[in-house]
Amino acid sequence: MEYTRKFTxxxxxxxxxxxxxxTAYGNxxxxxxxxxxxxxxxxxxYFGIFPWFIHEVMVLIGMFLFMLVTTYVARISPLIIxxxxxxxxxxxxxxLIASLFFGGDWTSILPLLILTLKLSVIxxxxxxxxxxxxxxxLSNGLLKIGLPGQISFSIAYGYRMLxxxxxxxxxxxxxxxxxxxxxxxxGFLYINTIAYFIKLAVLSFYPLLLSTAKRAxxxxxxxxxxxxxYGFNHIEVKKLKLAGLKMKKRDYYFLAGxxxxxxxxxxxx
Amino acid sequence: xxxxxxxxxxTLTQSQKMMVFILSMSLYGLSNMITELVPSAYLGPIEFxxxxxxxxxxxxxxxxHPLYAAIGxxxxxxxxxxxxxxxxxxxxxxxxxxxxxxxxxxAGTFVRDPKNRKQVAAAALLxxxxxxxxxATVDILKVWVGVEELEAVPGLAESVVVIExxxxxxxxxxxxxxxxLLPTVYLVPRLYGKxxxxxxxxxxxxxxxxxxxxxxxxxxxxxxxxxxxxxxxxEFLSESGFNVEWEADFLETYGDWFIFVSLGAAFIxxxxxxxxxxxxxxxxxxxxxxxKEEKVx
Numbered sequence: 222m223e224y225t226r227k228f229t230x231x232x233x234x235x236x237x238x239x240x241x242x243x244t245a246y247g248n249x250x251x252x253x254x255x256x257x258x259x260x261x262x263x264x265x266x267y268f269g270i271f272p273w274f275i276h277e278v279m280v281l282i283g284m285f286l287f288m289l290v291t292t293y294v295a296r297i298s299p300l301i302i303x304x305x306x307x308x309x310x311x312x313x314x315x316x317l318i319a320s321l322f323f324g325g326d327w328t329s330i331l332p333l334l335i336l337t338l339k340l341s342v343i344x345x346x347x348x349x350x351x352x353x354x355x356x357x358x359l360s361n362g363l364l365k366i367g368l369p370g371q372i373s374f375s376i377a378y379g380y381r382m383l384x385x386x387x388x389x390x391x392x393x394x395x396x397x398x399x400x401x402x403x404x405x406x407x408g409f410l411y412i413n414t415i416a417y418f419i420k421l422a423v424l425s426f427y428p429l430l431l432s433t434a435k436r437a438x439x440x441x442x443x444x445x446x447x448x449x450x451y452g453f454n455h456i457e458v459k460k461l462k463l464a465g466l467k468m469k470k471r472d473y474y475f476l477a478g479x480x481x482x483x484x485x486x487x488x489x490x
Numbered sequence: 491x492x493x494x495x496x497x498x499x500x501t502l503t504q505s506q507k508m509m510v511f512i513l514s515m516s517l518y519g520l521s522n523m524i525t526e527l528v529p530s531a532y533l534g535p536i537e538f539x540x541x542x543x544x545x546x547x548x549x550x551x552x553x554x555h556p557l558y559a560a561i562g563x564x565x566x567x568x569x570x571x572x573x574x575x576x577x578x579x580x581x582x583x584x585x586x587x588x589x590x591x592x593x594x595x596x597a598g599t600f601v602r603d604p605k606n607r608k609q610v611a612a613a614a615l616l617x618x619x620x621x622x623x624x625x626a627t628v629d630i631l632k633v634w635v636g637v638e639e640l641e642a643v644p645g646l647a648e649s650v651v652v653i654e655x656x657x658x659x660x661x662x663x664x665x666x667x668x669x670x671l672l673p674t675v676y677l678v679p680r681l682y683g684k685x686x687x688x689x690x691x692x693x694x695x696x697x698x699x700x701x702x703x704x705x706x707x708x709x710x711x712x713x714x715x716x717x718x719x720x721x722x723x724x725e726f727l728s729e730s731g732f733n734v735e736w737e738a739d740f741l742e743t744y745g746d747w748f749i750f751v752s753l754g755a756a757f758i759x760x761x762x763x764x765x766x767x768x769x770x771x772x773x774x775x776x777x778x779x780x781x782k783e784e785k786v787x
Contacts, residue, residue: 351573375515379569386520423673434688437513441505
């Protein structure tokens with residue numbers, strides 16, 4: 222429990238908000254941010270699926286190195302890398318412990334390591350792609366590849382509203398804490414304190430449900446005023462909205478470069 | 491806010507659907523981000539973690555139109571909990587999306603009277619059990635399909651079944667009661683009648699409901715099975731690399747093309763499902779729009 226407390230101290234709400242905004246808007250100057258969303262989707266479609274079907278360890282390591290470079294170029298925030306590592310270690314370690322427990326031996330490490338390698342290639346690819354696009358670009362890209370307008374709107378809305386919502390939730394939570402009474406004793410393994418915080422976390426959603434309902438109504442009314450409901454699924458409107466998306470030389474160079482790298486990996490390893 | 495139809499069926503205008511969708515998406519997304527960031531505690535093999543705040547989509551599915559609330563919640567999870575944290579997992583997410591929407595939708599349609607606490611409690615548990623059962627079955631089946639070849643790694647087959655069983659019970663008993671049953675029973679009667687006017691609609695009452703035959707019609711069962719199959723295929727596909735590791739013999743006898751056959755099959759099933767759903771939706775939408783226009787004129 223001790224490390225949990227340290228972890229939560231470092232991870233304040235403000236910090237999370239800043240990191241998220243940084244993730245959303247902070248990477249405007251990187252190489253990936255200047256690419257067309259379609260290029261990035263295409264690139265992700267390859268690196269997000271094909272690692273599952275590749276069994277040569279050397280090729281996977283080559284892909285992993287490539288992903289490391291792209292992640293570095295895309296300047297991903299440390300918080301996200303940290304969450305990713307936690308997830309990967311947890312998943313791999315859990316399976317390993319389980320299979321050891323049921324009479325497996327250390328030979329099961331190798332397949333699990335390869336699995337972890339694959340998973341990290343895929344996750345790094347998705348991080349590179351999805352963190353390099355600002356919300357506007359991502360939703361435009363999704364609209365371009367044919368997803369309904371509601372989805373691309375939801376993404377833009379999510380990015381826009383999340384900091385506000387998080388702050389509001391934090392305020393409600395803190396005011397509950399101010400007016401409530403924390404348990405006097407932590408109890409066995411901090412159980413009283415944890416139960417208290419969980420209860421507050423759940424209760425805080427009650428005011429939030431009402432205020433978000435109001436906000437949803439305002440949003441939809443604003444959308445209606447702007448005619449967005451009509452615009453979501455009409456071809457002419459889409460065409461006008463997406464006129465700015467163009468494949469440039471840079472996109473073709475990037476795709477060609479990745480292709481050449483992959484082919485050389487298969488040929489020389 | 492549009493014309494509220496006076497017949498017994500619970501119908502919403504396009505804007506009201508969008509409101510329910512946005513509400514469910516942003517709230518469940520927010521809760522998802524919180525649960526992602528809260529670390530979990532392990533007590534031996536049992537994991538005490540806040541799996542999800544299932545009470546939010548459950549409450550909204552019970553109070554509003556279940557379909558839009560369910561889809562909104564799933565999309566919120568994908569956007570806030572996955573894409574924004576840079577953890578978007580591709581095909582694996584689709585399985586979660588389908589299973590979760592289905593479970594929440596069924597739980598929402600189950601409740602006929604939001605003021606009846608027993609019904610609300612039963613629906614909350616039902617939703618969690620359906621969701622967890624789908625994900626556990628998918629995970630176990632995944633191993634069972636390749637179980638002969640799994641002998642190469644002793645203990646893995648049993649361990650997966652036991653782990654899944656464990657986590658199913660753990661999720662239903664721990665997360666299910668703490669984060670689905672109790673908060674939903676607390677919230678639904680309190681919010682009923684209060685939150686609907688904020689969205690400009692009248693509360694669901696005893697009379698305007700989905701008739702039982704409509705709920706448990708052949709259509710729902712058929713779509714349920716189809717969606718479950720699609721969910722399984724997608725999950726299997728996303729983990730197939732995992733199985734291939736221990737399936738060397740299988741691959742040698744059938745060749746690499748087998749992967750692509752399963753890949754293709756999954757894609758075809760998904761495409762058919764999606765296109766059928768889309769065309770159906772479009773048809774009903776057209777009908778509704780036509781009806782509405784008639785009424786207005």
